[in-house]
Every structure is written in structure tokens, then in C-alpha cells.
Amino acid sequence: MLAVVGSHRIEEEIFGRAFDGKVVSRIWEFVRPYRPQVGIAVAAVVLFTLTQLAIPLLIRVAIDYGMAPGGGGILIWTMVGFAAVILLNFAASWVQEAVTGRVAEHVLFDIRRQMFAHLQRVSLSFMDKTEVGRLMSRLQGDVNSMQEFLETSVLSVGDILLLFGIVGVMLYLDWQLGLLVVAVLPVLLIVRVLWLTRARAAFMAAHEANSITNGALAEAIHGVRAVQAMDRGPLNHQLYGKLVENNYQAHLWASRLAQVMIPVVDTLTGVAMAVVVVVGGTIVTSGRIDVGVMVAFLFYIQRFFDPIRSLTMQYSVMQRAMASGHRLTEVLDVPVAVEDKPDAVELRPEDDGAxxxxxxxxxxxxxxxxxxxxxxxxxxxxxxxxxxxxxxxxxxxxxxxxxxxxxxxxxxxxxxxxxxxxxxxxxxxxxxxxxxxxxxxxxxxxxxxxxxxxxxxxxxxxxxxxxxxxxxxxxxxxxxxxxxxxxxxxxxxxxxxxxxxxxxxxxxxxxxxxxxxxxxxxxxxxxxxxxxxxxxxxxxxxxxxxxxxxxxxxxxxxxxxxxxxxxxxxxxxxxxxxxxxxxxxxxxxxxxxxxxxxxxxxxxxxxx
Incomplete structure (x- = not known):
């Protein structure tokens, strides 16, 4: 058990990294053949983001101009535009999900195939000192972590574009009201910095506890004959129960920390909306901005914190992906010590057996x-x-x-x-x-x-x-x-x-x-x-x-x-x-x- 714990501690040292340029560049080698599909997915994400930004603007036009006296024609065209944007939104969403999912599956298939082929060729000296369980974990668990990362990475690009797009549009509509909304970001930044330190430690502890528990389970299953022969079952059950309890507590604490940012973001959303209603209402009554602008601001505020919430949840996905990618590339980079020479000859069937x-x-x-x-x-x-x-x-x-x-x-x-x-x-x-x-x-x-x-x-x-x-x-x-x-x-x-x-x-x-x-x-x-x-x-x-x-x-x-x-x-x-x-x-x-x-x-x- 001590050996199992020690080996996993070595892996945990890299678990805290949220971004590893070397890992990303190696994974990109597998993505490179699918660049046209990635380009389509990114274009779909950009189009989807633009439609998200356009909807509040159309609502603003409908309120301020379509509902004004003689604005019937504008209202009709606004409704047509709204329908067109909704259709584009649906199409872009479907394309980005379908293409991203398909590319991720192809990339993971290529990674699995290359890992399998490489493991068939690596020297037995490597296999002699490598646990089969760890290799299986890399072929399955780590590849699945990469799949989650690949499927969400393009969406993360959309979240970033949406965040900056909303800030830009709000400042364009009314820079003073926009700055009031953006003023809540420093608070969110401070909370996030304090949260990241504890969250990283919690995620690492949960991952380590899970690895130790799975290792003990695999060991008990493989050695079931020895366990039964030595009547070790009751004691093993008791010891495994303690490992499961530690695993449960570690995951519970990590889960609680993962959920902390959601109420914080929701609270800041409410504060920002209150600011817009109070301050924006005053500005509307003074006649400096129209009602439609304030309504658009409220829609943008609702969407403003969505990408922040999503990016916050992507942090743990990124951590797992970087650690998994590091372990996958470790396997792919294992040198093949026994290789054919460039001028190696073929033994013929008629050659003797001396x-x-x-x-x-x-x-x-x-x-x-x-x-x-x-x-x-x-x-x-x-x-x-x-x-x-x-x-x-x-x-x-x-x-x-x-x-x-x-x-x-x-x-x-x-x-x-x-x-x-x-x-x-x-x-x-x-x-x-x-x-x-x-x-x-x-x-x-x-x-x-x-x-x-x-x-x-x-x-x-x-x-x-x-x-x-x-x-x-x-x-x-x-x-x-x-x-x-x-x-x-x-x-x-x-x-x-x-x-x-x-x-x-x-x-x-x-x-x-x-x-x-x-x-x-x-x-x-x-x-x-x-x-x-x-x-x-x-x-x-x-x-x-x-x-x-x-x-x-x-x-x-x-x-x-x-x-x-x-x-x-x-x-x-x-x-x-x-x-x-x-x-x-x-x-x-x-x-x-x-x-x-x-x-x-x-x-x-x-x-x-």
C-alpha cells in the first residue's frame, strides 16, 4: 500500500497545473489532421456568440423604436430578424456540438491507437517495472479526461468571446452604466484567487484518495485467493472501509469548494441587476437613455455571468486534462530500446536454426x-x-x-x-x-x-x-x-x-x-x-x-x-x-x- 501511495504522490505533483504548454502542443499534434473541422467548429462558436449578443439588441430596438408611434414596420422587421437570429443560434449550436464531439472522438481514437501500438513495441524492460493497472488507467481514465477537455475547449473560447462581447456592447450602449456593472469584477477576482488555492489542494487530495482506493480494490481482487487462504477478508474489509470514508470526505470537500463559486456568481449577478435597475431607472427618468437600453442591460447582465460561471467550472476540467495529458505523453515518449537497424535483413525460412x-x-x-x-x-x-x-x-x-x-x-x-x-x-x-x-x-x-x-x-x-x-x-x-x-x-x-x-x-x-x-x-x-x-x-x-x-x-x-x-x-x-x-x-x-x-x-x- 505504501508503494501505491508513493507512486501516486509523484503524479499529484503535476496535478495542480492548470495549463501546460508542452502537453497542449503534443495534443495539438493529434488535432492537426482535423484542422478544417476545428475551423468549422470555431466559426460556429463565433456565430453562436454573435447571435447571443444580437438578441438583447433586437429587443432594445423593438422597445425603443418598434413600439414608438409609427414604428409598426420596424417592429415587424425586428420580429423577422429575431426569428432569423434564433434559427442561426440553433444551427450554430448544433454544428459546434456535432463537429466538436466528432473531432474529439477521432482525436481520442488516434491517441488510443497510437498508445496501443507503442505499448506493443516498447522494450520489456519498461513493462517489467510498470504496473499494468497504471497503464490501463492511462488508456482509459486519462483519455476520458482528455475527451472532456477537447469537447469543452472550443466552448470555452465561445465563453471568452461572449464575456468580452457583452462588456463591449454594454460600454457602447452606455459607458457609465457599463462601468458600474463591470465594477463587480474585482470582487469576483478576489474571491476567485482565494478560492483557487483551496480548490487546487482539494482537487489534488480527492484525486489521490481515489487513486489509493482504486489501487487497494484492484490489489484485493487480484489477490483474492491469498486473501481467502489467509482469512484476511474481514480485516481487509475494515481497512478498505477507512479508505472509502477518506475518499468520500475528500470528494465531499472538493465538491463543496467547486460549488462555492456558483452562489458567489449568482449573488454578484443580483447585485449588478439591482445597480442597473436603480441607477438605470434614474437615468431613464432623466431622459438620457431609453427604456430599451436598460432592458438590454438587464439581459446582458444575466448572460454576463454565465460565461464566468462556465469558465470557473472549466478550471477543474483543465487541471485533470493537463495531468492526464502529461501522463499520456509520458507513455507515448517511452523510448523503444530494441529497434531494427535501418539496414536490418530478413531471416529467410530456409535459413538454418543454429x-x-x-x-x-x-x-x-x-x-x-x-x-x-x-x-x-x-x-x-x-x-x-x-x-x-x-x-x-x-x-x-x-x-x-x-x-x-x-x-x-x-x-x-x-x-x-x-x-x-x-x-x-x-x-x-x-x-x-x-x-x-x-x-x-x-x-x-x-x-x-x-x-x-x-x-x-x-x-x-x-x-x-x-x-x-x-x-x-x-x-x-x-x-x-x-x-x-x-x-x-x-x-x-x-x-x-x-x-x-x-x-x-x-x-x-x-x-x-x-x-x-x-x-x-x-x-x-x-x-x-x-x-x-x-x-x-x-x-x-x-x-x-x-x-x-x-x-x-x-x-x-x-x-x-x-x-x-x-x-x-x-x-x-x-x-x-x-x-x-x-x-x-x-x-x-x-x-x-x-x-x-x-x-x-x-x-x-x-x-x-
Whole structure:
């Protein structure tokens, strides 16, 4: 929980900004393609504002001239003009709402699409240290905040034009009476300055409380198994209740402050109208101005404070939009550390599946390498197993083969080429992977198996399923291969999900097959089926197998033993057993898995 609070405090530091030029310029890049539509919306807003200003003037003409003796013709034309202005007002309002809404939707669609595409390309090093919940918040909540801002920003321009237009018309009609009305603005300005300080703090506190509450909720849902296993539910309910109460109080205070300006503006409106009635009435009786002018003033005063009220409410919208825009651009600006070189070449299907590690040094943090000067070769068509205690660098080595990360020193070669010199797309087609934790997507079994090989036929999928022993249980599902899987394949057992991911890798028909602890979570019977299928399927393919279970790698052509990121032994099972080194001694201890080893077992096996 402390980590959650700390991360959100960092974000809150930028929440108080009401305007950020860098954010606006970045968002404008997405708006730029729709400049013609924006121009139409602005023109509609200007026309709408002019009609708002024209209505009181028409009323003034009707009273002062149309109702005077012999003014029947003027009154009729005034009524025609009034009807025309009302129609223009309606049309302009409809155009500005429709066009602004459509542009906002297009812009947000483009932002979401670019963010999604960028997140598919960013380096795994970024994904490793970024919470999924925060990314989802940016893709959803922050984008929605930007939508609210985009839809109201053009209207805010209209509010500003209307405010200055009303001041200008009132000063034109009678500058002395106009100055009396404008005199209430300093009071409003003082109230607003005092209000902004507290409102900013209240908005920040409410946003932070909401983030913490949502974070706690997401954590409890994701960890529901652990919560129930440890009977933590009642205490979590009590703690969450306190967070909800804090959230409620923070939002209540923010809401009250947000509403403060409304009665203040309404009060000042009443004061201004009273001034016009008293002072204006006196001026009318003196004959200096006509009645129509005073009536027009009253209409303008009613509208004068509307844009002020609207702009006041837009302040919180602007705050949220600037903070959201900042976080969105942060994601869009995440550098893609692993990119194709301009002259990168394509790996061809006929290229072999040889793999070589040449003096490779790598660490997720370069200061703390996971692999140290690792060198070994895998011939095309050869099956090599990587074994070693947890943390020895096996999975890291496999990630480098697929170039999920770049090495700090040395080189990883596939088909005789440095993986940094080939395109990532062709490298992906050359290598098929089965990870320790299979990830299945919502959709049919058929679509999941050919997820990486969308061109594969239904029969290709079925053949792959048969090869790994998954066909029978798939046919037993309610709709067979058309059965829709729940999120992450929740309606299948872990072993069944692993078999589907295995079939997915096989249907890709890649030259290199990487099995990253692919049999770690499968029962012994299923594992025997896979081992039998592998002997046929790995013919003509290069196999890189990671397994903690010593029994699963006996039949590998060679075994590479890693410890603390270094290669300490290499050879087939019989050769390693004959050497009497670490592998042999651990095997003789009858441990089924390296994970079962006591902390000092590896040290004893190597004599250290």
C-alpha cells in the first residue's frame, strides 16, 4: 500500500497545473489532421456568440423604436430578424456540438491507437517495472479526461468571446452604466484567487484518495485467493472501509469548494441587476437613455455571468486534462530500446536454426549482470537443455535469443547472424516459444492455437494439437475447437492451457523451438505424452529446452549447466555424469528439480 501511495504522490505533483504548454502542443499534434473541422467548429462558436449578443439588441430596438408611434414596420422587421437570429443560434449550436464531439472522438481514437501500438513495441524492460493497472488507467481514465477537455475547449473560447462581447456592447450602449456593472469584477477576482488555492489542494487530495482506493480494490481482487487462504477478508474489509470514508470526505470537500463559486456568481449577478435597475431607472427618468437600453442591460447582465460561471467550472476540467495529458505523453515518449537497424535483413525460412552465444554479458540493470561472459553453440537441428538453480540466467538467455532485450556485451547469433542485424519480425517467425506461464486470450481454442500463425489452416491446428496430445480434451469441450475460452483460459486446467500454448508454438512451424520450462506445470502422464511428441517434432528443428526437472532433459543432445550466470559444465547426460561435476552430484542426490535444492546443495556439489 505504501508503494501505491508513493507512486501516486509523484503524479499529484503535476496535478495542480492548470495549463501546460508542452502537453497542449503534443495534443495539438493529434488535432492537426482535423484542422478544417476545428475551423468549422470555431466559426460556429463565433456565430453562436454573435447571435447571443444580437438578441438583447433586437429587443432594445423593438422597445425603443418598434413600439414608438409609427414604428409598426420596424417592429415587424425586428420580429423577422429575431426569428432569423434564433434559427442561426440553433444551427450554430448544433454544428459546434456535432463537429466538436466528432473531432474529439477521432482525436481520442488516434491517441488510443497510437498508445496501443507503442505499448506493443516498447522494450520489456519498461513493462517489467510498470504496473499494468497504471497503464490501463492511462488508456482509459486519462483519455476520458482528455475527451472532456477537447469537447469543452472550443466552448470555452465561445465563453471568452461572449464575456468580452457583452462588456463591449454594454460600454457602447452606455459607458457609465457599463462601468458600474463591470465594477463587480474585482470582487469576483478576489474571491476567485482565494478560492483557487483551496480548490487546487482539494482537487489534488480527492484525486489521490481515489487513486489509493482504486489501487487497494484492484490489489484485493487480484489477490483474492491469498486473501481467502489467509482469512484476511474481514480485516481487509475494515481497512478498505477507512479508505472509502477518506475518499468520500475528500470528494465531499472538493465538491463543496467547486460549488462555492456558483452562489458567489449568482449573488454578484443580483447585485449588478439591482445597480442597473436603480441607477438605470434614474437615468431613464432623466431622459438620457431609453427604456430599451436598460432592458438590454438587464439581459446582458444575466448572460454576463454565465460565461464566468462556465469558465470557473472549466478550471477543474483543465487541471485533470493537463495531468492526464502529461501522463499520456509520458507513455507515448517511452523510448523503444530494441529497434531494427535501418539496414536490418530478413531471416529467410530456409535459413538454418543454429544459435550461438558469444561472450554474452547481460543484466536487466547493467550494473548487476545476470549472465557473465556466456558462450555456447547450438547446431541446427540439435536439442540443447539449459539447467541450473533459480537465478542462474536460463530464462534470461532465452529472452536474448528472441531479442526481447539487447546484450550489454558480446553477441547472440541466430542462423549465423547477430540478432541485432535482422528484423524483429523475421526473428519472431524463425523462433517459436512456450513460456512457463501460458497466456491464452479470450476467443476460441482454434484462434488461440493459431494466434501467432493466423495463416494456418484448421487442419494444421488439429495436427499440432494431436502432436502434443491436446486433441482429445479439446474435442471433449462443449464446442470442440470453437469453444470460447474465458479470460486467460480460466475454464481450462493449467495443464490444458500449457498444452494449447505448446500446440501454438508447433503450428508456427518455426526453425527454432524454445521451451521455457514448458513442462514445469504438467502432470507426469501429460509430460510423457509431450516428451514422446517432441522426439518427432524436434526432428529438423533446433530445440532450446529449459527445465528444472532433471528427468525431462536426459534425452537432450547436450546439456548446458549454468550457475550464477556462468557456464560451468556442458555435455550430454552420460558425459556429465561421467565427469562427476555439479550436474552428476545433484542428479545422484535424487532431487527431482533444481528448485528442491537446499541453499548450500549447489555449493557442496561444486566443492565450494
Amino acid at each position: 544459435v550461438e552465444f558469444r561472450n554474452v554479458t547481460f543484466g536487466y540493470n547493467p550494473k548487476h549482470p545476470v549472465l557473465r561472459n556466456v558462450s555456447f553453440k547450438v547446431k541446427s537441428g540439435e536439442t540443447v537443455a539449459l539447467v541450473g538453480p533459480t537465478g542462474s540466467g536460463k530464462s534470461s538467455a532465452m529472452s536474448l535469443v528472441h531479442r526481447f532485450y539487447d546484450v550489454q556485451d558480446g553477441a547472440v547469433l541466430v542462423a549465423g547472424r547477430d540478432v541485432r542485424d535482422v528484423t524483429q519480425a523475421s526473428l519472431g517467425r524463425h523462433i517459436a516459444m512456450v513460456l512457463q506461464e501460458p497466456f491464452l486470450f479470450t476467443g476460441s481454442v482454434m484462434d488461440n492455437i493459431r494466434y501467432s500463425s493466423h495463416w494456418a489452416s484448421d487442419e494444421d491446428v488439429r495436427e499440432a494439437a494431436r502432436a502434443v496430445g491436446a486433441h482429445d480434451f479439446i474435442e471433449a469441450l462443449p464446442d470442440g475447437y470453437d469453444t470460447i475460452l474465458d479470460e486467460r483460459g480460466g475454464n481450462l486446467s493449467l495443464g490444458q492451457r500449457q498444452l494449447l500454448s505448446f500446440a501454438r508454438a508447433l503450428v508456427a512451424d518455426a526453425r527454432i523451438l524454445v521451451l521455457d520450462e514448458a513442462t514445469a506445470n504438467i502432470d507426469s502422464y501429460t509430460e510423457m505424452q509431450i516428451q514422446k511428441a517432441l522426439r518427432t517434432l524436434l526432428e529438423g528443428r533446433t530445440g532450446l529446452v529449459i527445465a528444472h526437472r532433471l528427468a525431462t532433459i536426459r534425452n537432450a543432445d547436450r546439456i548446458v549447466v549454468l550457475r550464477n550466470g556462468e557456464v560451468i559444465e556442458e555435455g550430454n547426460h552420460d558425459a556429465l555424469m561421467a565427469e562427476g561435476g555439479m550436474y552428476s552430484r545433484l542428479y545422484d542426490l535424487n532431487y527431482a528439480s533444481f528448485d528442491d535444492l537446499p541453499e548450500d546443495a549447489a555449493d557442496r556439489a561444486t566443492g565450494t
